[in-house]
Amino acid sequence: IAGITQAPTSQILAAGRRMTLRCTQDMRHNAMYWYRQDLGLGLRLIHYSNTAGTTGKGEVPDGYSVSRANTDDFPLTLASAVPSQTSVYFCASSDSAGYTFGSGTRLTVV
Amino acid sequence: AQSVTQPDIHITVSEGASLELRCNYSYGATPYLFWYVQSPGQGLQLLLKYFSGDTLVQGIKGFEAEFKRSQSSFNLRKPSVHWSDAAEYICAVGYAQNFVFGPGTRLSVLP
Numbered sequence: 001i002a003g004i005t006q007a008p009t010s011q012i013l014a015a016g017r018r019m020t021l022r023c024t025q026d027m028r029h030n031a032m033y034w035y036r037q038d039l040g041l042g043l044r045l046i047h048y049s050n051t052a053g054t055t056g057k058g059e060v061p062d063g064y065s066v067s068r069a070n071t072d073d074f075p076l077t078l079a080s081a082v083p084s085q086t087s088v089y090f091c092a093s094s095d096s097a098g099y100t101f102g103s104g105t106r107l108t109v110v
Numbered sequence: 111a112q113s114v115t116q117p118d119i120h121i122t123v124s125e126g127a128s129l130e131l132r133c134n135y136s137y138g139a140t141p142y143l144f145w146y147v148q149s150p151g152q153g154l155q156l157l158l159k160y161f162s163g164d165t166l167v168q169g170i171k172g173f174e175a176e177f178k179r180s181q182s183s184f185n186l187r188k189p190s191v192h193w194s195d196a197a198e199y200i201c202a203v204g205y206a207q208n209f210v211f212g213p214g215t216r217l218s219v220l221p
Contacts, residue, residue: 043211101153
């Protein structure tokens with residue numbers, strides 16, 4: 001089934017640790033995104049990539065980095081996790097028809 | 111600044127009743143408009159979208175939405191709600207990477 005795969009589904013992480021959230025799509029979409037979803041704040045864009053080899057900062061990029069080595073993969077890295085990064089993270093891709101979202105990664109930083 | 115407002119944080123309706131969820135936006139030009147549904151612990155599923163043309167659009171699961179340019183609104187409706195419709199509904203507007211999501215409206219359905 002075409003779509004986006006995120007891993008892990010959930011994770012408890014000690015503060016200060018490094019963590020990479022994985023995202024893979026099989027729709028050959030050029031554009032990909034990482035959002036975090038927090039209660040009352042909705043979805044906020046962390047980073048995006050318009051095409052392989054390029055990335056850009058979204059609304060809340062601090063503490064996060066991304067890479068886009070190829071069309072299919074768009075990993076999100078937390079270099080040194082802090083409790084405020086506790087959230088649900090969604091990866092998405094888009095074409096002219098709209099966005100497709102992954103099922104999310106629930107991250108708890110303790 | 112671009113923004114999306116969903117005035118109702120939480121709505122409760124009885125099964126079989128009609129439903130209208132509000133969405134208002136502020137955007138520089140007429141954007142593309144979307145409604146998504148999110149079940150607990152799940153990702154977002156596209157219900158319907160408006161790009162151009164007929165301002166009344168039909169979506170999946172019996173939902174429809176009407177674009178009103180003069181009111182900058184894109185309200186979601188369903189004539190008869192089912193218990194399985196209980197979920198979070200998120201309105202989104204934008205174009206390309208300039209996408210803005212509303213905070214969502216949580217729908218509860220009483221038996």
